[in-house]
Amino acid sequence: MSALLSVSGLKKSFGAVKVADDSSFEIARGDAVGILGPNGAGKTSLFNLITGALKPDAGQITFDGADITSTPAAKRCKMGIARSFQVPQPFGGMTVYENALVGAMQGAGLSGHAAENHALQVLTDTGLLAKANQRAGSLTLLDRKRLEMARALSAQPKLLLLDEIAGGLTEAECTSLIDTIRAVHATGTTIIWIEHVVHALLAIVDRLIVIDFGKKIAEGSPKTIMDSPEVKEIYLGVDPDV
């Protein structure tokens, strides 16, 4: 079976800083993959390249059998790629519900009651329904992060890219977030998740990719990766001997 997303030889640099250095990997349909790496390793840039917010210097991205390397961002969303932003980008002047409605109408291409109901469902699933009428600009950071996920889900993606949505959550909130993501994954949505809160990540993903300096330095099952001394050193900065 062909991969849903395949990235090969991806390169991107800003001046001397390489954010993607010959990155290659494949994500199969239904996968849940975690991405680890220190701050500034190029994780968010990788998402920007996959979603089309950045143009690569070299390399190829294929999605669902089509070469999307030079496809505009908006089209990629319609094809089935949606993401959450690490720094939340809510439509601040619109209500929470309208934020989700944009994804339902534009990304998922629904209209009328189908769109309205889908947006409602997404808010129910992500626990934002009680705040549906609130202006997104007045949300707390935590709710903004929830909204990031809700909006991405509202586009009914085949591939969902989550960028650090668990940071700063309480234990209970984190558990409910994990439940939500697990439910999304169970419906067949493929997930790539960048996360520093490792225990949350490990509750969902069945594979980890570690990147540093834009380079993929390890890939494998969570257990192999987390036990690898070099990953411990690079990612946590913790001396493995301690």
Add this chain to the structure above:
Amino acid sequence: MIEWINVLVQGVLLGGLYALFAAGLSLIFGVMRLVNIAHGDLIILAAYLGLSTTIMFGVHPFAAALLVLPVMAIIGYVLQRGILNQTLGPDILPPLLVTFGLSVIIQNALLEGYSADPQKLSAGAIETASVNVGSLTIGILPLLTFAIAVAVIAGLQWMFYSTALGRGFRAVSDNQDIAQLMGLNKAHVFGLAMALALAVTGIAGILLGIRTSFDPSIGGGRLIFGFEAVIIGGLGNIWGTLAGGVILGVAQTIGAKIDPGWQVLAGHIAFLVVLAIRPNGLFPRVQH
């Protein structure tokens, strides 16, 4: 043939004046990303200040510059710290609207104070003096204007790259927060940049006033000439601004040669053509 060379030379020299219009615009955009819609009206304000000074003290316009330049600089500093600093931010509307408001205020204040009658600064013999180069006759005033433009731009370039003040301008332009950490008060630095920009505007205003007649309504047009010179030359490149001014000046004199009504239009068309083929201008600053 000689006629066309003459057109070319006149155009280049006219470009000096446009480069002076543009230099202040370019400086403040470079330092604080501000586009000042009232820039043209400030040029005209400087011309009127020059007019009042020459009348009040009975001095030559060049001597009047000694008063006009510092006054314009003070106006710039006060304007920046009093009003314009509050408009800076990611949203482009506040600076645009506020400077638009200033433009309307300045225009109508000048109208109230000086009436709509066209005025001119009288500089005496220099206005008509000329030198002959081969079979070309070149006016001293346009030549002087061009030389001043080159000197001003060279001076700005030197200030920007070789002085502590320029270092501060570049640092604040790069990263306001970090510059603040180095002990630079950005509100003050922006005030200084605007003061310097309006001092240059003062030079432009006086030279404009000697060259042609002016009235309170013509500021908008001067803003557009300056803006076109900046974009043609390429954002962030101060020598490019001179080149942009020259190209605009030459386009205008060629247009005027074909039909007097075409002078300004030809300049605009040159600008639109550059925009169509080189949207970043002819000499954009090289990104490191």
Add this chain to the structure above:
Amino acid sequence: MRSPAVYRATRASRIAMVVAALGLIVLAAAPWWAGRADLRLMGEVFLYLSLACLWNLMAGYAGLVSVGQQAFVGFGGYMLFALTIFGGLPPIAAILIGGLLAALLSIPIASLIFRLKGAYFAIGTWVVAEVFRLTFAQIASLGGGSGTSLPVGIVRSLADGRSAREALSYWLALGAAIVVVSAVYLFLRSRRGLALTAIRDSEVAASGLGIDIWRTKLEVYVVTSAFTAIIGGLIFLQKLRISPDAAFSVNDWTAFVIFIVVIGGIGTLEGPIIGTLLFFLLRETLADFGTIYLMVLGVVAIVVMLKAPKGVWGLIRDRYDLELFPLSYRIKLNDPKDP
């Protein structure tokens, strides 16, 4: 538990709708109760209201801050003159065709000036307007730089008698305002309007959610240009005389319009309406002071931008959560649970 319901109209919006309908009936009957000068003034109010609504759609929603809308006002005005004088068209047809031509013309213009960003886009639009002004000043058959008047025959063809013509001119202005406000309202209420509002708030998120930003902005620019030209035609149908300086005046057709929108509240539908009323209130009050009035207007605009950037309507809305035009989607929660 029943599922939550989506609704849009609020009590305030229903009341506003009824009040507006009654008000419109009264306004439509104005030729029978208002004096000649008042009728003229009200016609002018409606045309400014239309321009303000259109500029607000472009700048407040699509982020296209243009200071060159006088290009299309003047173009529409000149098309009225050119198509009636040389084409023999009836004035109203000429105005509508002028709108169509403006739409066509705006496409190549957009492809050029959309290359400029932010404030440079703004001045770029101004350059285009200057090109229009200088070009029309070159057309000798339209009076060149000094302009021309609408021939008496064409004016007479509008309606019999002066008061009938003035009533018609008033109704056209009123009708235009109703059409523009309704069109902008219906557009913003549609799914495309929702997309445009999303672009207003965050372009990066909007494009990530499947919205083609360039195309959406182009559509807004083209439609706005067409309507602005039609309003321009109506303005000069009222004036009966046109010249390049009057037709392409940056102060009359752009600066005042921007002030209206900002004072009223940019990025809202109610803002331009309130702004237009305040603008004319100020103008009529200070009319005797000449240039002072314009300086006061500039000061008011600056103060509003610095102290209350959301404008008068923004202040009211934040305080009372009011919405007269029901654009928002609201959710009625049947079973509010504590989070």
Add this chain to the structure above:
Amino acid sequence: MSDPILSLSKLNAYYGDFQALYGVDMDIHAGEVVAIIGANGAGKSTLMRSISGLMSNASDQVRFKGEAIGSLRADEVAYRGLALVPEGRQLFPSLSVEENLMLGGKVGRAGPWSLDTVFELFPVLQERRKQASTSLSGGQQQMVAIGRALMANPEVILFDEISLGLAPVIIKTIYDALPGIIGGGMTALVVEQDISKALEVSSRVFCLQEGRVSLAGATHDVTRDQITAAYFGVVA
């Protein structure tokens, strides 16, 4: 014990509606090296912004040598002798290496640091003094950022994630240079996600979690388990 050189009392910090710091208390004494650790989003950078004046707070929530500086601007704070090495280096791209350093010295405080002593500390910078700062490697850029802060001859220096995005060998070079900097009696706050490096150089440690101090103590007293608990909010 003498009065603290830097003292935070009930420091709250907000981004709009969002509260990033909740009543943080901290006393730093002259000559101390204090580590501040915490997960992403715990409030470390907000703390640095609050102390350095990039974020404005209630005036008496931050005191420097007894003076309430919480509501001063960053440039005013800089003149009083507090310097920040910002996260991500943030050199001025239009300035050369030397100009970046000279700008650091703009506040004109007297002390041991000058262009010469900075070049002595990081000799590679002397060779590249005329180059554009963007043409340097990440590690060299970090040296410029540190040198730029030193040029102010501060009494307290804040290091915000100086190992971020640098290869381990480079991090080692930078940290090897630290004793030469803070050995001279300078007070330092070291914010790090590289916990072991932070603990290595510090005598006291504060751990932040969700905007609150979750652990404070002498470095040699706290255990790895305590840190893990304070860091992640769960016992691993």
